[in-house]
Amino acid sequence: MLGDKRYLAVIPARAGSKGLPGKNLLPLGGKPLIAWSIEAALASCYLDQVIVSSEDAEILTTAREWGAATPFVRPAELAEDDTPGIDVVLHACQVLTGYDYVVLLQPTSPLRTAGDIDQAIERNEECGAPACVSVTKADKSPYWMYYLNDAGHMTPVMDVGQRPSLRQALPDAYALNGAVYVARIDWLQHTRSFLTPETAAYVMPRERSVDIDTALDFKMAETLMADGYVGSHLVSP
DSSP states (O other): OOBBOOOHHHHHEEEESSSSSTTEEEEEEEEHHHHHHHHHHHHHOOOSSEEEEOOHHHHHHHHHHHBHHHHHHHGGGGSSSOOOOHHHHHHHHHHHHSSEEEOOTTTTTTTTOHHHHHHHHHHHHHOOSSSSEEEEEOOOOGOOEEEEETTEEEEEEEOOOGGGGGGGSOOOOOOEEEEEEEEEEHHHHHHHOSSSSSEEEEEEGGGGGGOOOOOOHHHHHHHHTTTTTTTTTEEEO
16 A cells, blocks of 8 residues: 555466467476566565466466465466457456455566665555556667568668667666556556556666566576576576
8 A cells, every 4th residue: 555545466477378378387497477566566665465366277376375365267268369458357357356456467577676676666646647667778779670571671760760769868768577567447447558648657677577478588688697696686596
């Protein structure tokens, strides 16, 4: 709770995954992948309830073992490959009433910390915004990116005429990192999206912004943890 506002954390974790099968339960740093998000959420100063939404019995059992609540089994129709993620969040908000804000924490962001969750919530409050999402500075500017047509010819993503002559003069660009999404529930029910011109941003460093979708992403997270990066801290051996 922050002030008189109550916060519900939703960690969505279905069994199916095309990019990395069974990823939510894969062992990472001695824990199932989903455990990292559960532990960060439970350590937050502001979250009043931490739940896992899943259709899978093994995931739900694992979630309970690591301290999350599992107040319902996600309906099968909300666990398909093409199910919009917003539908899963809104389903949880519909089932669990009495909360003012929902905080979406994807289990594929294991390096996100409790501090990141709390700072995103604080950022949302400070800005007076209906929503706040976590981002990280892009390592490649969209001013230097191109589309390829069917013939393999290049078309710039950004108008070349808008491109500064010096690379150093390019404006910073930021990308969603998938770690934290905060929104006022009544607003989200209306917009059905965390992303509108009203949405505020919470900037996270790149080393905490790994979003696991493939085996390569998983290997990157393993490497960071093996090198001592756990959350925002470089851990001494």
